[in-house]
């Protein structure tokens with residue numbers, strides 16, 4: 083559980099954040115808007131105080147409910163693949179810590195995000211309120227997406243899916259993009275899926291990643 087008392091951004095945090103951003107740039111994140119968003123959203127705010135010292139290393143950390151915050155590079159890479167433009171409607175599956183959600187908001191997206199663990203859903207709400215980002219957060223099963231606000235310009239899945247969920251594809255606009263790690267085991271292939279017509283998609287693969295698995299709704 084994240085305590086809200088340590089939400090202080092010191093010179094030390096800022097310095098380490100700068101270093102991480104340089105590292106991300108060297109690793110191939112060229113979009114300066116994304117790098118600026120990483121500067122504007124302090125990652126240590128999303129972590130337990132115990133991880134404060136390491137918040138700006140390229141690592142994943144436990145965030146409770148058996149889940150992890152994604153590696154900074156993974157967040158930056160998925161965000162870059164999204165090819166976002168201001169005002170786009172984005173559906174995120176796996177709110178988790180809310181860090182990725184805040185990055186999307188900072189980039190001007192209208193964000194709808196689904197999390198299946200109630201404690202994570204609640205703490206993400208608190209941190210988004212702290213930043214005054216008004217993303218719509220839902221507790222539920224991401225496999226079903228959210229038909230109410232469909233279709234979406236972009237869909238971002240931040241957990242490893244066994245296959246491409248058809249309901250999510252249906253909720254994607256024609257011309258829209260879905261970024262989703264797909265694979266049954268511990269590793270997944272990062273896929274960029276473009277919906278070229280109501281019936282057709284085009285898939286491009288972008289390397290291997292390790293995500294926590296996409297599971298169906300739990301009541302915890």
Ligand code: SAH
Nearest residue numbers: 151176178179182197198224240241296297
């Ligand atoms: N974007 C998050 C990543 C968290 S890890 C972050 O930056 O912190 C992936 C998250 O997906 C976990 O919180 C997990 O509980 C959630 N998840 C897994 N299966 C899901 C499903 N079917 N629907 C919604 N969320 C799911």
